[in-house]
Ligand code: SF4
């Protein structure tokens with residue numbers, strides 16, 4: 143049986159391979175950690191009571207990465223790609239950020255007609271369907287007078303029927319901003 | 327590797343390709359997504375995200391791709407790039423991709439003494455495949471066990487218990503250079519809000535893609551090392567080069583004067599010195615043909631047939 147010889151090239155290859163693998167897996171762990179506080183993505187199923195229950199969203203800005211906290215501390219973002227109608231009947235989806243007095247920019251991109259004034263998808267979403275090609279980012283700008291408070295936002299996202307106004311679902315959202323006391 | 331008139335003239339079709347890459351894929355131009363969305367009757371904005379090839383490659387390995395292309399035919403583009411890479415080499419990478427072409431062009435404007443350069447000395451295949459396995463692992467582990475919608479992750483929205491226990495998540499969206507390119511172009515074309523939100527992953531990506539792996543890297547193609555489409559394209563190109571009917575950059579050692587001209591122009595660090603000659607690393611070559619046009623001895627050609635040099 144020929145002796146297996148580890149050449150210098152094999153050693154270098156292995157070191158680079160393992161190094162790149164570990165670095166990428168490290169990036170994955172860090173990504174999972176950041177996902178809870180930076181541009182957190184969530185699912186919206188409606189009406190509540192059908193499909194998975196809404197999970198309350200709690201963002202603690204202390205858990206954000208230090209680079210963001212240093213370079214871009216006063217904006218918080220939330221996002222969704224999934225609004226799914228689990229009802230037996232179609233609904234026009236109207237969205238509302240409840241109890242929101244701080245400036246929020248809605249960036250909505252969808253393969254479905256959207257009215258930015260009423261925050262409504264103007265066509266009914268069929269049962270079992272999700273809004274196609276959806277991407278909504280809520281960019282929240284934390285004003286100076288709020289930065290010193292421990293809770294920056296306490297409200298939630300309501301999903302209403304665009305025709306009847308009936309509340310179909312509600313996802314509580316709280317943003318804890320305690321560290322703002324030091325930076326503000 | 328500079329951007330002077332001579333280089334521009336020699337490789338005019340390629341630089342025209344760079345411009346077309348932007349016109350084809352980047353909003354507000356985005357001709358290809360526009361056409362596809364128009365045919366589909368979709369109202370979605372045709373941004374660079376719509377062709378996201380990182381997520382597409384991830385889905386190819388987790389099985390989600392094959393159902394997604396039915397509703398999102400735009401995802402076929404990445405598959406086409408890979409099939410083309412088998413027969414002709416990674417032409418999308420070398421000639422069209424806006425992410426790689428932007429940083430390569432910027433790197434050409436940077437003085438050589440300011441650029442990091444280990445070209446010819448490192449095995450990019452090792453780095454690229456190490457990254458690729460690390461890229462796929464969280465996605466594949468995320469499929470084991472019953473999946474539930476989770477808060478937090480964009481590219482792995484349904485986490486399995488295994489993924490949750492290990493605390494891992496996909497890395498497509500958190501570190502996305504396509505977002506950076508699109509945001510910069512949005513900003514330059516009047517959407518000033520595009521640069522208002524920066525998350526940690528976005529900042530890390532920007533620093534690596536644009537600066538360390540771009541402007542200040544010889545060749546400016548550092549991001550390509552960690553691009554799943556790039557890695558996969560090169561992997562299939564490597565297999566393709568073993569077959570006579572495929573196109574590849576070929577090297578004729580009998581004509582080679584070992585002048586090093588080709589090594590000095592290769593943006594992908596794909597040419598390594600070999601005994602009195604050079605060898606081409608198929609795991610890195612993007613068939614940009616810069617070396618072919620630079621070689622005055624005619625030792626490099628882009629054609630069919632068997633490889634003349636042993637690929638490293
Ligand atoms: S490797 Fe990726 S980033 Fe680089 S040119 Fe190819 S597709 Fe673009």
Ligand code: SF4
Nearest residue numbers: 592611612614615617
């Ligand atoms: S080996 Fe030649 S064709 Fe391949 S990437 Fe380098 S310069 Fe381009």
